[in-house]
Amino acid sequence: MRIPLTIEALAPGGEGVGRHGELTVFVPWTAPGDRVLADVPPPRPGAATAHGALVELTAPGEARVAAPCRHFGPGPSPDAACGGCEWLHVAYPAQLAAKERSLHEALRRIGKLEPGSYPARPIVPSPSPLRYRARAKFHHDRAAGRLVFFRRRSHEPVRLRECHLLSPGLDALREAVGPALAAAKLSPREVALEWSDAAERGAAWLLLPEVTAPVRARAEALLRAVPSLQGLVLQAEGGQPVTAGDPVLRQARAPGRPEAGTQRSRPDVFQQANRGANARLVETALELLAPAGEEVLELHCGAGNFTGPLSERARSVSAVEVQGPALDLARADLGGRNVRFFAGDALALARAFGREAGPGARRFGAALLDPPREGARGIGPALRDLGVPRAVYVSCDPATFARDLRACVEAGYRVAAVVPVDMFPQTHHVEGVALLER
Incomplete structure (x- = not known):
């Protein structure tokens, strides 16, 4: 059924929340104050909540801003509805309050x-509310030769051309590594990239089917093909990590304050992004x-x-x-x-x-x-x-x-x-x- 809603708040899971009679409805891609038309499946008898899909934004709310990314939000393009972020359309003070x-x-x-x-x-x-991430994890779309995120709540790839969460250096590294992996005939299931503004270099972790001598040779070819990539950590599922080049980066402890010093980091080791x-x-x-x-x-x-x-x-x-x-x-x-x-x-x-x-x-x-x-x-x-x-x-x-x-x-x-x-x-x-x- 299609119902009109006024979005009252943002839920902890990222969706907007509106009410239709006694029913609480969660709708993605909405912001507080929005008036929307939502497609909501008929709720089960006695249900207090339901999840709907945004059909039409009839009037934007005071917390809505224009999202700067071509991949954000619903749309017919296979490269829309990216699951990388949820609130690119919500003013930052409203995000903080939520x-x-x-x-x-x-x-x-x-x-x-x-x-x-x-x-x-x-x-x-x-x-910085945008361009703040120094590290991120991606999936490798072998058919497109690109590093991708998945569409929201799916395993369909979004062939990224930009990401407004990634620092400029990391975004450029993402764009270079995807095609270079295809050229090196490497097929990782997952890829984690890290970028150091202090060193102006990056490193990557590749989750691979196996790590053999030919795979290590292809990893060396990848490093030669991407000069900004300082080193790699290669790992098979359940196996021990193997390094190529030097994957240990130096990250500034406090960007803009060199007196705070640096810290060693590696793309397969947890670090704040x-x-x-x-x-x-x-x-x-x-x-x-x-x-x-x-x-x-x-x-x-x-x-x-x-x-x-x-x-x-x-x-x-x-x-x-x-x-x-x-x-x-x-x-x-x-x-x-x-x-x-x-x-x-x-x-x-x-x-x-x-x-x-x-x-x-x-x-x-x-x-x-x-x-x-x-x-x-x-x-x-x-x-x-x-x-x-x-x-x-x-x-x-x-x-x-x-x-x-x-x-x-x-x-x-x-x-x-x-x-x-x-x-x-x-x-x-x-x-x-x-x-x-x-």
Whole structure:
């Protein structure tokens, strides 16, 4: 059925939300204030929600702006409806407001943390809402010889000619690598590209069916064909990474501030894609933690994103990460300073430190953790048993963030501050930073 709707808000999944009687309807490509005609399948009896398709924008809302990308939004072209971003048509202040609401609603609904029960600071915006990504993952369309994103909720390729999320250097590298892969007779299933403005060079990770001597030779040919590509990481499904050239890049810790130094990075190792927003994320976390003069425990240290700045302020840092290339990069950058690295599971090691007794037992004045999307289930009791008086939790997933903050409250901590941070403009994703105190 086709129904008229007025879009009232943006949902955490990125769609616009309108109401038709008692039915809540989610419609992609819409913005707050839009009046639209939507095609909505007949809802099941008793259903409270439905998902519709945009048929016509009858009147634009106050939050709508013109999307600059030819691939964005619905349309008959096979290269429309790109799934790379969701909110390119939404004014940036409206995006920030929606992300703030989304994070605090997750804390209320999942964490049972009511608004007003903790100090909520304003969202930290990205320095650049466009052209901010220094790394991205693509699919390789062998037929077109291009690196592609998929159309929204499909596996149909969008043959990219531009992407307004990618930094200019990364976008140019994307355009060069796709045809060069075809010429080198390489057929990766996935490709991750990373670009360093500091080095003006890039690197790539290729997920391949197999990595053999002929494949390595073709990888060397790819490097010769794309001079801006410094190195490659080749990996077969379930296999160990093999390098060609030098895939380790130097990324500025704070773009525009050379005194902040650089950090080693590799395209197969997690690193924040938005370097400018990352500098703000790190500064926000360290300002809350106040690590000056403290023995600090850092869990899930990764490649040392927080470790380096922490080591400049803290008395010492004990940094924990599973053994692998991320820890290797962190050690290469920061070994020999006031940092001691521990290889292993972060929660298991935190619990082990908490069980230590006697004069040699490790104790910490502060802790910082930045776990992966699945969060850090069990972190509350682990911090309590360590006797850590304050901790900063950095999260990329509001649901697990809320779950874990609730566990920390139940373990005796209070939420002393929450700060949303926008790392991914034009999408619904939002980071959360929380200060926990006893």
